[in-house]
Amino acid sequence: MNESKGVRDAFDAIADPTRRRLIRLLAEEEEVPLHELTAQFDMGRTAVSKHLTILKEAGLVVDRKVGRETRFRLNAVPLREVQDWVAFYSKFWRTNMFRLEQLLEEEEE
Amino acid sequence: MSLVLSVDHEYKTTIEKAWTYLTDPSKLAKWVLENDFKAVEGHRFQFRAEPNEYWDGVINGEVLLVDEPNKLSYTWAVGEEKHTVTWTLHDLGNGKVNLHLEQTGFSNVHGLEGARYGWGNWTSQLEKLLAQ
Numbered sequence A: 001m002n003e004s005k006g007v008r009d010a011f012d013a014i015a016d017p018t019r020r021r022l023i024r025l026l027a028e029e030e031e032v033p034l035h036e037l038t039a040q041f042d043m044g045r046t047a048v049s050k051h052l053t054i055l056k057e058a059g060l061v062v063d064r065k066v067g068r069e070t071r072f073r074l075n076a077v078p079l080r081e082v083q084d085w086v087a088f089y090s091k092f093w094r095t096n097m098f099r100l101e102q103l104l105e106e107e108e109e
Numbered sequence B: 001m002s003l004v005l006s007v008d009h010e011y012k013t014t015i016e017k018a019w020t021y022l023t024d025p026s027k028l029a030k031w032v033l034e035n036d037f038k039a040v041e042g043h044r045f046q047f048r049a050e051p052n053e054y055w056d057g058v059i060n061g062e063v064l065l066v067d068e069p070n071k072l073s074y075t076w077a078v079g080e081e082k083h084t085v086t087w088t089l090h091d092l093g094n095g096k097v098n099l100h101l102e103q104t105g106f107s108n109v110h111g112l113e114g115a116r117y118g119w120g121n122w123t124s125q126l127e128k129l130l131a132q
Helices: A010-014 A017-028 A034-038 A045-057 A077-108 B015-023 B025-031 B121-131
Strands: A061-066 A069-074 B004-012 B044-048 B058-067 B071-078 B081-093 B096-104
Touching (some): A010 A077, A017 A045, A017 A069, A077 B004, A077 B025, B015 B071
Antiparallel strands (some): A061 A069, B004 B096, B044 B058, B058 B071, B071 B081, B081 B096
């Protein structure tokens, strides 16, 4: 199994507010070095690293070494998959609820 | 974890009439799916969609809560994925009724698929992200 993907459930990964904030920060830029991410939080570098590791295990974050620093970027693909199932039911109910509106109007006539 | 799909729709009708469309099997069939629903707590029923090669088309449900004409809740199970669907009706006056749907219990059974998050700003952030 690919170590950077599918090891951890994306739901678990984004359940934590720190990790959601990390995703937002990463979404704003192409690639962010660890020290810049750490500077955004009250917690230490190790704690931020741990959160990034969890995101990495869920396939949401990709890292690479550039010289002595590690840079992180977002991989939004698993989030899109999360959205698919929502989108399905959202569309299902919106369509049905619109149909109900038509039924109620017909009944009025 | 709390994952919630939430949809609202406003109707020109009475709360009583809206309630019949949520609970009467023949009326329900006209806008959701064929079913053997009864608004009785504990009643087990099925919604039946068109079967396909991956799915027998059956949604299994059990009525959890009947509070006529305000609230109705039942389970919605497809395979191993078991959700809860809750309808809340609000009489807005002037012949208008708001129908509020909440679907909860999305899990990771289908890999990473899931529900819209009831996490405030996060939802719009996620949508922005996905729009990129």
